[in-house]
Amino acid sequence: MNAAGPGSPAGLREANRRRVLDAVLAAGEPTQAGIAAATGLAPATVSNIVRQLVDVGSLTATTTVRGGRRVRAVRVVPPAGHVAGIDFGHRHVRVGLARAADTLPRTTAEGVPGPPVPLVAEREADLPDGHGVDDGLDTAAVMLDQALAAAGVDRAELVGVGVGLPAPVDVRTGAVGEPGILPGWVGVDAAHRAGRRLGVPVAVDNDALLGTLAEQAWGALADVRDAVYLKLSDGVGAGLVLDGRPYRGRTGTAGEIGHVVVADDAGGPTGGVGSTVCRCGNRGCLETWASTTTVVGLLEPLLGRPLTIAEVVARARAGHAPSRRVLADTGGHVGRALGGLCSVLTPARVVVGGELAQAGDLLIEPLHAALVRWALPGAAEGVEVVPARLGARAHVLGAVALAGELALGTRG
Numbered sequence: 001m002n003a004a005g006p007g008s009p010a011g012l013r014e015a016n017r018r019r020v021l022d023a024v025l026a027a028g029e030p031t032q033a034g035i036a037a038a039t040g041l042a043p044a045t046v047s048n049i050v051r052q053l054v055d056v057g058s059l060t061a062t063t064t065v066r067g068g069r070r071v072r073a074v075r076v077v078p079p080a081g082h083v084a085g086i087d088f089g090h091r092h093v094r095v096g097l098a099r100a101a102d103t104l105p106r107t108t109a110e111g112v113p114g115p116p117v118p119l120v121a122e123r124e125a126d127l128p129d130g131h132g133v134d135d136g137l138d139t140a141a142v143m144l145d146q147a148l149a150a151a152g153v154d155r156a157e158l159v160g161v162g163v164g165l166p167a168p169v170d171v172r173t174g175a176v177g178e179p180g181i182l183p184g185w186v187g188v189d190a191a192h193r194a195g196r197r198l199g200v201p202v203a204v205d206n207d208a209l210l211g212t213l214a215e216q217a218w219g220a221l222a223d224v225r226d227a228v229y230l231k232l233s234d235g236v237g238a239g240l241v242l243d244g245r246p247y248r249g250r251t252g253t254a255g256e257i258g259h260v261v262v263a264d265d266a267g268g269p270t271g272g273v274g275s276t277v278c279r280c281g282n283r284g285c286l287e288t289w290a291s292t293t294t295v296v297g298l299l300e301p302l303l304g305r306p307l308t309i310a311e312v313v314a315r316a317r318a319g320h321a322p323s324r325r326v327l328a329d330t331g332g333h334v335g336r337a338l339g340g341l342c343s344v345l346t347p348a349r350v351v352v353g354g355e356l357a358q359a360g361d362l363l364i365e366p367l368h369a370a371l372v373r374w375a376l377p378g379a380a381e382g383v384e385v386v387p388a389r390l391g392a393r394a395h396v397l398g399a400v401a402l403a404g405e406l407a408l409g410t411r412g
Contacts, residue, residue, distance in 0.1 A: 016041060020049045021408065022245070024059065024074050025104060031071040032061070050074055058408050078104060079407035081159035082120070084147070085399025086140045086194075087207060088165050090181045090234040091129060093136060095143040096396040097121040097151055100159055103404025116218040116390060117400055121147035132184030137197045144198065158200050162402030163190060164207035164395045166235045171252030174204070179259065179280035181235045203402050205248075207231065208255055210398025211353050211388070212239025212246050217401055219389035220351045227349045228341065229388070230257070231395075232334065232356035232363075236287040240345065258287035260337045289333040292355050298326050313359045324362060331363040335370025342375040342383055353388035360387060 023038040024030060036046045053059040057077055064073045078101035087094040096119045103117055123143040127136060148155055167185060168177040174189040195202040212229040215221040221241060229239040236258030240247040248254055261284045278285035296307045302322055316323035338350060352364055368385040388394055
């Protein structure tokens with residue numbers, strides 16, 4: 001078991017360091033007393049954490065006078081060097097390179113997010129279905145070298161890499177878990193394997209959680225404290241934001257909404273014997289009703305050829321009734337699952353990302369209607385459902401943000 005897992009002393013120390021750093025980033029140049037008030041941590045604990053982060057070069061602390069009193073003011077030291085994000089999908093890998101200093105979240109005084117991280121280079125490549133970890137990392141390593149060369153950045157300046165995977169990642173062991181859509185990665189300590197292959201520190205997380213990080217920093221989640229980021233692609237997952245912080249759960253695998261059981265094939269009782277069997281082993285999971293694979297699979301027999309989601313959306317907007325019906329039904333299934341989630345968590349906003357988000361109102365309107373239908377009235381009241389702002393780049397931007405945490409020394 002990882003000694004830094006949730007609930008362990010090391011895990012608690014890391015969580016507290018992150019709380020302190022978040023408070024400094026949010027306030028700009030707070031006092032140590034202000035950090036204690038914002039985090040709820042004891043002043044002595046804040047003082048110790050600030051001292052540790054000053055020692056590793058993540059913060060500066062100076063004595064100044066405010067309101068006629070001498071206080072210790074704290075600021076983040078922008079990390080040096082460059083960081084990279086790698087987003088693995090079912091059939092693709094995307095690499096983004098950025099200056100580490102540009103990964104610090106920035107928002108305007110009105111709470112509107114600043115511009116997305118200015119990636120200095122990007123690369124994308126296709127991968128075969130079911131690719132293994134070594135093949136995926138080999139392709140990513142080549143693309144990373146290409147991105148570094150294109151940006152004129154020496155490899156020695158690369159200080160960290162974030163990796164996003166469409167699968168749960170257990171923070172206790174670092175292992176990629178099931179059910180994921182990359183079977184070749186299951187059971188692998190992806191951070192260790194990627195770090196060994198790339199020669200730099202690596203942090204790994206679920207791609208829906210990374211989409212959440214990106215939308216929090218530079219997108220549609222910048223101004224809300226309680227929210228859900230929904231990724232609808234080959235896999236279906238969610239990133240949860242509770243009281244302003246991404247929530248990973250006890251094992252780091254919170255948010256697997258794709259494996260909430262919603263319906264059976266006959267429209268009968270949820271989880272009935274006629275339900276589609278999911279790759280997780282259960283019947284009638286949301287992912288069997290709302291993934292990109294399901295959407296195109298329902299329409300391809302009608303048209304007699306392979307389809308993309310972009311084509312489905314274009315046909316629906318042109319008035320193709322079957323395409324409109326499939327997208328509306330998909331939104332309804334997602335809304336039903338979200339209704340239960342909203343009853344439990346009462347988020348203020350749901351942000352819809354992933355490949356299916358390009359359907360816009362064709363998906364979101366029936367999704368919102370189903371959410372209201374299936375949630376408790378008080379929980380559903382006022383919940384916004386909006387498309388993600390960062391589009392297909394959200395997950396690689398989130399991986400870059402994760403790498404920025406490594407560069408700041410606050411991500412293990």
